[in-house]
Amino acid sequence: MTTIKETAEAYEPQQTKNIVELEAVSVQQDIKRETRKNKQNEEYTISFVVVNGEEYRVPNSVIEQLQAILKEKPDMKTFKVTRKGEGLNTSYTVIQLE
Numbered sequence: 001m002t003t004i005k006e007t008a009e010a011y012e013p014q015q016t017k018n019i020v021e022l023e024a025v026s027v028q029q030d031i032k033r034e035t036r037k038n039k040q041n042e043e044y045t046i047s048f049v050v051v052n053g054e055e056y057r058v059p060n061s062v063i064e065q066l067q068a069i070l071k072e073k074p075d076m077k078t079f080k081v082t083r084k085g086e087g088l089n090t091s092y093t094v095i096q097l098e
């Protein structure tokens with residue numbers, strides 16, 4: 001049995017990670033869309049993939065770039081996403097791996 005102190009010291013708040021944290025993503029990876037509520041009880045929609053039990057957010061701009069790439073390279077199998085900037089000034093780049 002653990003104490004409240006041990007639980008508090010080990011506690012990590014649950015956060016959705018970002019797709020840029022993955023080394024490679026398969027285009028066959030299942031994607032989910034959910035409507036959730038933020039701290040102000042306002043609804044928002046999120047797209048995410050689940051890898052090893054962890055949720056990774058997929059920004060709409062990544063989906064748009066993938067659509068354009070797949071039109072030119074329909075046989076693409078995997079990709080990686082990089083990020084530049086922070087907050088509202090964040091931009092994502094999709095890089096084909098194979």
